[in-house]
Amino acid sequence: MINVIENDGTLRGPNLQPIANNHDTALNDFSCSNKYLTPRHLGVIYLDHLCYSNKGSFLSYENEHRSNSISPREFVKYTKRFAHFISERHGNARFATVLLLNNTRFFFIPVVGTWFLGSSVSLFQPSSSRETIERQLMILKEELNLEEIVVITETFAIPKISNIGVDRIISLTPVPGYMSLQEIFMNDDNEVVEIFNREGTTSLQSEIAVTFWTSGSTGEPKGVLYSAENILNSIHYCSYVPFQIHHVIKNYEPSSLRLMILTNFFHPGGFTEGLRNILPQKRTGIILRSPNEYVDFSTTHLFNAIQTTKPNMIICSPEFAVKMNGASNDLSSQFDLSSVFVIYPIGGSINTNYEKKARNQFPSLKMICKGYGSTETLSISLGISDQHLGRLFPKYQLRILNPNGEPLGPNSVGDIVVKPGYGMRRYIGDHEYNITQDGFFYMGDVGYYDSAGKIFFKCRSKDLVKVHNHHVYPQEIESFISSKCSFVKDIGVFGQKDKNGIERLSGVIVLHHIEKGLSLQNVLERTFEAYKFPRYKWLQGGVRVTSAIPRNANGKIFRGRLPLLFNNASENV
Known part of the structure; x- marks a missing residue:
């Protein structure tokens, strides 16, 4: 390695060597002997606060929020029937049935011009506006040449998605006014019902394609397409x-x-x-x-x-x-x-x-x-x-x-x-702004690698502060203060210009403890001096005390909020 x-x-x-250079090989490689996998699909596992054991059984534990829905066995049975039905009638189509989760079950089947989605709350953050969801769905429909977008969802989620531009809604459980999953797959004679009998093609007919709409750190839609x-x-x-x-x-x-x-x-x-x-x-x-x-x-x-x-x-x-x-x-x-x-x-x-x-x-x-x-x-x-x-x-x-x-x-x-060896295929829509001409993605990070090939992270590109022609990385200052000052519980460092227009480092700090009446600025400056820390890395723009540093769910600092927090906080302890 x-x-x-x-x-x-x-x-x-x-x-x-890659595991597969073509999709037929890929699908066959992953059929294996698992009872949930067939040569024509990746398989469906229903996971609802459940542990999936190596024997294929479901080990349940306490779940006080469990919704009223069909059982795992029923869902697997229906989906396997559907997979068999599609492969029999459309043998040249490639499709994937992706894992289903409690309250955010979803699967994607790009086949015969139809794209199956799950509950929209699976694909977008709850904060996503209706306009954002509608716009992204329409881009998806146009670019992939889809005849319709079908949502399969929980009953309680139907009001959330009933007017966002989807063509049909299918409920996991029977509900008046909507087709249910059981009605789709089975008729009174317990036979598979052929509901996709139209002829048609899709631009992704030769691929399994999965689109992830959210970014891991920001939650904003990106429209990323994988094959x-x-x-x-x-x-x-x-x-x-x-x-x-x-x-x-x-x-x-x-x-x-x-x-x-x-x-x-x-x-x-x-x-x-x-x-x-x-x-x-x-x-x-x-x-x-x-x-x-x-x-x-x-x-x-x-x-x-x-x-x-x-x-x-x-x-x-x-x-x-x-x-x-x-x-x-x-x-x-x-x-x-x-x-x-x-x-x-x-x-x-x-x-x-x-x-x-x-x-x-x-x-x-x-x-x-x-x-x-x-x-x-x-x-x-x-x-x-x-x-x-x-x-x-x-x-x-x-x-x-x-x-x-x-x-x-x-x-x-x-x-x-x-440049990814197996990352995304492309963006949905025209979003090539962060890709170089030879296919390298800007990660939005500043860093380096050493002669042994180890990669080092310094800071986010947007967080970089330039002080007197020196590049300063806020995370470096935060790590130094956290490790040397036991009274510091949390800290956020950022750059802001002084009255002369010169960029200075400033900080907001959450304290464990410190002697009352001391100037926090003086305490930190003595620490910087004792460890011979370069003066341009000192917090010369000032320090303020606050009760909490704003962070997202991933623990990353909302650095853009620090200036306002700084202006509203206290200077001395």
Whole structure:
């Protein structure tokens, strides 16, 4: 797994062979012996606060929010019948039936000019406006040459989606005025009903295509399109991640690793990790849960699931990592969390304070991994150190660019751009603004790689502060103060211009404790001086005390809110 640095400054990941170069091979490779997989589809697993065991059984635990819907067995039966029906009548069509989740069940079937969606709350954040959803659906319909868009959803979600430009709504359970799932698949004679008898083609007839509408960090629609090859190769390449961890933790066998996956399933990280670990492998245990506006998935439920299923590794979206970390010690001590020795937040920023508390909550914890990537590229590397983001996954290329767009070599800081080996196929709509002419994506991050191919993150490009011709990274200042000043509970650093128009660093701080009457500015300046910290990195724009630093669900600072917070906060303790 050696990365190569080429003469033009391009860092290349290992050049492994893809699992599939055509979609027929891909589908057949993944048919295997799993009873939910047939040669013509990827399979359907219904997960409703359930643990999917290696024997294919459903292990239920407490779920006080369970909705009134058809059983897992019924849904699998109906979907398998539908898959067989489509493959028999439209043998040249490629389609995928993707996993279904409680209250956010959805699947996509690009076949015969029809695109199946699930509840719109699965594809868009609850805050998405009706206009945004309608616009994106119309773009989808036009670009993919679809005859109609059909939504299959829970009964209670119908009012949310009844007027957003979909052509038909199908309810999972019988409801007056709408066709139900049972009515579609079965007639009175218990036979499959042929409802798709039109002739037609689609521009994606030769592909499985899955569109993810949300960004992992912002939640804003991006309109990213993946093909079967993108997804299957991603699943294949990422399968060696546990073996990377094995090099650090020697006392476990990767093939027996018991996984728990906690992520939004419409996010690409959750999708690829979920598929990879549900497909037949020598692993046991998976639980998927997607939080949404209808269900409050409490930390108590989460810890209870860990105690019940006893996973060794938790792969989660940062919001779950933050949710677990925010639980009180009294709560976490009520559950047996000793089975967990690896936590892998996908795409999240994990600080020193997070790790310290996590080790108290999970007594057997040996490692907190850091996944790096984006909606467009999927995961590109796995960091198993606090210092760096690891090395590139196979088939990826990475460059560091200067402000003129020219590639730099090792140990030179600049904009990170990545050419994915199996990321997205393209955007839906005309959104090529962040792609170079030779196919590299701007990650929106500043960083570098060293001579060994390890990738280092400095800050978000938009957060970079220029002080007296020096580039300063707010995260560096935040890490320094957090590690050297025990009285600091949390901190946010940003740049703002003084009355002379000169950019200065400023900060807002949440305190653990400090002696009353002291000037926080003086205390910090003495700390900077004691550690010979460069003066241009001092917080010369001032420091203010506040009660909380604004962060999103992933733990990332809303840096744009810091100036207002600064102006409204107190200077002295």
